[in-house]
Amino acid sequence: MRAFIVSLLLLAAWAADARVSTQRLGRIQISGSDYVRVDEWAAAEGLSGKWNRSSGTITLVGASSRIDLTVGSRRTEISGVTVWLSLPVVNHGGGALISAVDAGTTIGAILFPKKGEGRLQKICLDPGHGGKDKGEIDGHRFEKDYALLLAQEVAVLLKNNGINVVLTRKNDTLIDLPARPLIAKRADADLFVSLHYNSAGHDVRGVSVYCLAPAGMNSSDEGGGKAPFLHMAGNAHDEQNAFLAYELQKSITAHTTLQDRGVKRARFEVLREATVPAVLIEGGFMSNPADAKNIYDSAFRKRMAQAITDGLLAYKRAADRF
Secondary structure, eight states: OOOOEEOOOOOHHHHHHHGGGGGGSOOEEETTEEEEEHHHHHHHHTOEEEEETTTTEEEEEOSSOEEEEEBTOSEEEETTEEEEOSSOBEEETTEEEEEHHHIIIIIHHHHSOOOOSSOOOEEEEEEOOBTTBOOSEETTEEHHHHHHHHHHHHHHHHHHTTOEEEESOSSSOOOOTTHHHHHHHHTTOSEEEEEEEEOOOTTOOOEEEEEEOOTTBOOGGGTOOBOOOOOOGGGGGHHHHHHHHHHHHHHHHHHSOOOEEEEEEEOOHHHHTOSSOEEEEEEEETTSHHHHHHHTOHHHHHHHHHHHHHHHHHHHHHHOOO
16 A cells, blocks of 8 residues: 655745646546546645544645645644635545645645735624524524624724725625625625624524635535536635635634634625625524623624734735735
8 A cells, every 4th residue: 555655845936836747637536527636736845744544534734834734624723723615635546645635725725825916904794694684583682783883893893904995784784695795896896705693593602704616516515525606706816715714714613712613615695796805704503602692792893803803914914915
């Protein structure tokens, strides 16, 4: 049995150039999807790693990152942050394979973020729901109110850091879903960030940051996999979407007590129609007692707002062209 050992400790500049070669890696078709060999992909990305065949875990290490994959699973960790792939890693003919779409538009996008066209100067914050659309309901508490409070906190912090902010709503007003990304477009915003809270069973808790699923792929919460979805406007920024979601998930889980539910893919309308990099944050479950206590607490809300701001500023530092 051939051991899976890749030991290529390369200079960062070489690794960046090597990304071009990933487009030329051999492709293997499995159930109609393109896959690449993990060892070949890792070598092209300048990663060293090993495959523990008994547990099915694959660990890849770069200059400043660690990737933990599991054969048969869509769940991975990038430097300790959970990220959900569109397709599972597979064992095929004695070799570990990863889908080409995940290697390129998810993991590769996070490890090697693309520069923007200039400097990030304006962010559109989108407090979910509003007006007659209350969102999730917990007794006399409505998601729409807490989403707006969080957006207002984030807006102040961003402005204090020199970022212009536009809000899709400033009060308890119903804004149609198609109008929300349109507001960002008309305001010439550089990013779109939608703020929400969730609800499920009492035992379900934690934070997730969603970005648009790649064309032809299903949402994470529906099990991932292939689906007959066409390229949407938001797919023009697939790589930036993934990196933005990752930076926010990393910052929120590092600076709050919220459980890490991971970077996920979805087909929410505000993400499909966005013309700039866009994400939707589900900042906890109103149905979970521990999460709900945090959501309703003004001091925790300030920490959450700071974590979101820090994640946005981290994205800005990596993505600014000059």
